[in-house]
Amino acid sequence: MVLQIVTDMKKIALFIIILTCNIITAQKNDRDYYTLVKNGEKYLKPIKYVLFSNEKDEKIISNNSKEVIFNIGKQSFKYIKNIDKIDTCSILALQKIKISSIKQLFEEEYKEHQRKLKLEKVKFPPPPNHYNLKIFMIEKIINNKFIKYEVDWIYSIP
Secondary structure, eight states: OHHHHHHHHHHHHHHHHHHHHHHHHHSOOGGGEEOSSTTOOOEEOOEEEEEEOTTTSEEEEETTTTEEEEEETTEEEEEETTTSOEEEEEHHHHHTSOBOOHHHHHHHHHHHHHHHHHHHTOOOOOOSSOOSOEEEEEEEEETTEEEEEEEEETTOOO
Protein backbone atom coordinates (compact mmCIF):
# COMPACT_ATOMS: atom_id res chain seq x y z
CA MET A 1 0.00 0.00 0.00
CA VAL A 2 2.79 2.42 0.93
CA LEU A 3 4.70 1.51 -2.22
CA GLN A 4 1.63 2.32 -4.34
CA ILE A 5 1.29 5.77 -2.68
CA VAL A 6 4.98 6.54 -3.24
CA THR A 7 4.73 5.50 -6.90
CA ASP A 8 1.64 7.68 -7.40
CA MET A 9 3.38 10.65 -5.73
CA LYS A 10 6.38 10.23 -8.04
CA LYS A 11 4.08 10.25 -11.08
CA ILE A 12 2.32 13.40 -9.87
CA ALA A 13 5.63 15.16 -9.13
CA LEU A 14 7.01 14.23 -12.55
CA PHE A 15 3.83 15.48 -14.24
CA ILE A 16 4.05 18.82 -12.37
CA ILE A 17 7.71 19.26 -13.34
CA ILE A 18 7.02 18.55 -17.02
CA LEU A 19 4.00 20.85 -17.03
CA THR A 20 6.01 23.66 -15.41
CA CYS A 21 8.85 23.29 -17.92
CA ASN A 22 6.41 23.44 -20.84
CA ILE A 23 4.73 26.55 -19.51
CA ILE A 24 8.04 28.33 -18.95
CA THR A 25 9.45 27.52 -22.39
CA ALA A 26 6.20 28.31 -24.21
CA GLN A 27 6.13 31.91 -23.06
CA LYS A 28 7.50 34.49 -25.47
CA ASN A 29 10.14 36.89 -24.24
CA ASP A 30 9.17 40.59 -24.03
CA ARG A 31 12.20 41.29 -26.22
CA ASP A 32 10.38 39.46 -29.02
CA TYR A 33 7.74 42.22 -29.15
CA TYR A 34 7.64 45.98 -29.73
CA THR A 35 5.06 48.74 -29.41
CA LEU A 36 4.66 51.98 -31.33
CA VAL A 37 3.14 53.95 -28.47
CA LYS A 38 3.35 53.58 -24.72
CA ASN A 39 0.89 50.92 -23.48
CA GLY A 40 -0.08 50.27 -27.11
CA GLU A 41 -0.58 47.06 -29.03
CA LYS A 42 2.36 44.62 -28.87
CA TYR A 43 3.64 43.38 -32.23
CA LEU A 44 5.90 40.39 -32.79
CA LYS A 45 9.27 41.41 -34.24
CA PRO A 46 10.00 39.92 -37.68
CA ILE A 47 13.13 37.75 -37.66
CA LYS A 48 15.96 38.69 -40.02
CA TYR A 49 19.34 37.05 -40.62
CA VAL A 50 22.62 38.73 -41.56
CA LEU A 51 25.73 36.87 -42.71
CA PHE A 52 29.01 37.88 -41.08
CA SER A 53 31.92 37.71 -43.52
CA ASN A 54 35.35 37.35 -41.92
CA GLU A 55 37.10 38.98 -44.88
CA LYS A 56 35.41 42.38 -45.01
CA ASP A 57 33.59 42.71 -41.66
CA GLU A 58 34.99 43.23 -38.18
CA LYS A 59 34.29 41.27 -35.00
CA ILE A 60 35.31 42.71 -31.62
CA ILE A 61 35.23 40.49 -28.53
CA SER A 62 35.31 42.30 -25.18
CA ASN A 63 34.69 41.79 -21.45
CA ASN A 64 36.03 38.21 -21.37
CA SER A 65 33.79 37.05 -24.23
CA LYS A 66 30.65 38.47 -22.60
CA GLU A 67 30.12 40.95 -25.45
CA VAL A 68 30.73 40.58 -29.15
CA ILE A 69 30.36 43.53 -31.51
CA PHE A 70 29.93 42.93 -35.23
CA ASN A 71 30.73 45.85 -37.55
CA ILE A 72 29.19 45.33 -40.97
CA GLY A 73 28.79 47.99 -43.61
CA LYS A 74 29.17 50.94 -41.20
CA GLN A 75 26.55 49.39 -38.88
CA SER A 76 27.20 47.80 -35.50
CA PHE A 77 25.43 44.88 -33.86
CA LYS A 78 26.01 43.70 -30.30
CA TYR A 79 25.68 40.25 -28.77
CA ILE A 80 25.57 40.18 -24.95
CA LYS A 81 26.11 36.73 -23.44
CA ASN A 82 23.86 37.26 -20.40
CA ILE A 83 20.91 38.59 -22.45
CA ASP A 84 21.05 37.22 -25.99
CA LYS A 85 20.95 33.66 -27.30
CA ILE A 86 23.57 31.75 -29.26
CA ASP A 87 23.02 28.58 -31.27
CA THR A 88 24.78 26.47 -33.86
CA CYS A 89 23.26 25.48 -37.16
CA SER A 90 24.23 23.47 -40.21
CA ILE A 91 24.40 24.41 -43.86
CA LEU A 92 21.01 22.70 -44.35
CA ALA A 93 19.37 25.05 -41.84
CA LEU A 94 20.93 28.03 -43.63
CA GLN A 95 19.41 26.99 -46.93
CA LYS A 96 15.94 27.36 -45.41
CA ILE A 97 16.38 30.96 -44.23
CA LYS A 98 16.71 34.23 -46.12
CA ILE A 99 19.90 36.18 -45.52
CA SER A 100 19.44 39.96 -45.61
CA SER A 101 21.90 42.72 -46.43
CA ILE A 102 22.17 45.87 -44.32
CA LYS A 103 20.28 47.81 -46.98
CA GLN A 104 17.47 45.25 -46.88
CA LEU A 105 17.34 45.54 -43.08
CA PHE A 106 16.76 49.29 -43.36
CA GLU A 107 14.04 48.74 -45.97
CA GLU A 108 12.29 46.01 -43.96
CA GLU A 109 12.48 48.10 -40.81
CA TYR A 110 10.84 51.04 -42.58
CA LYS A 111 8.14 48.86 -44.20
CA GLU A 112 7.32 47.23 -40.85
CA HIS A 113 7.03 50.65 -39.23
CA GLN A 114 4.67 51.89 -41.98
CA ARG A 115 2.47 48.77 -41.79
CA LYS A 116 2.00 49.12 -38.05
CA LEU A 117 1.32 52.87 -38.31
CA LYS A 118 -1.58 52.07 -40.63
CA LEU A 119 -2.94 49.53 -38.14
CA GLU A 120 -2.67 51.96 -35.22
CA LYS A 121 -3.99 54.86 -37.36
CA VAL A 122 -1.29 57.23 -36.15
CA LYS A 123 1.24 59.30 -38.06
CA PHE A 124 4.79 59.98 -36.98
CA PRO A 125 8.16 59.45 -38.62
CA PRO A 126 10.24 56.37 -37.84
CA PRO A 127 12.49 56.85 -34.82
CA PRO A 128 16.24 57.19 -35.39
CA ASN A 129 16.81 54.04 -33.32
CA HIS A 130 16.26 50.48 -34.49
CA TYR A 131 13.53 48.73 -32.56
CA ASN A 132 11.24 46.55 -34.64
CA LEU A 133 13.38 43.70 -36.00
CA LYS A 134 14.80 40.63 -34.28
CA ILE A 135 18.21 40.10 -35.88
CA PHE A 136 20.43 37.04 -35.91
CA MET A 137 24.08 37.24 -37.00
CA ILE A 138 25.30 34.12 -38.82
CA GLU A 139 29.04 33.38 -38.61
CA LYS A 140 30.82 30.46 -40.29
CA ILE A 141 33.10 28.57 -37.90
CA ILE A 142 34.06 25.45 -39.90
CA ASN A 143 33.09 23.91 -43.24
CA ASN A 144 29.40 23.18 -42.70
CA LYS A 145 28.89 24.63 -39.20
CA PHE A 146 27.67 28.09 -38.37
CA ILE A 147 27.03 30.04 -35.17
CA LYS A 148 23.82 32.02 -34.93
CA TYR A 149 24.01 35.00 -32.53
CA GLU A 150 20.91 36.90 -31.48
CA VAL A 151 22.07 40.53 -31.71
CA ASP A 152 20.77 44.02 -31.14
CA TRP A 153 21.42 46.83 -33.53
CA ILE A 154 23.48 49.23 -31.44
CA TYR A 155 21.41 52.20 -30.34
CA SER A 156 18.26 50.11 -30.57
CA ILE A 157 15.37 50.60 -28.19
CA PRO A 158 15.29 47.64 -25.75
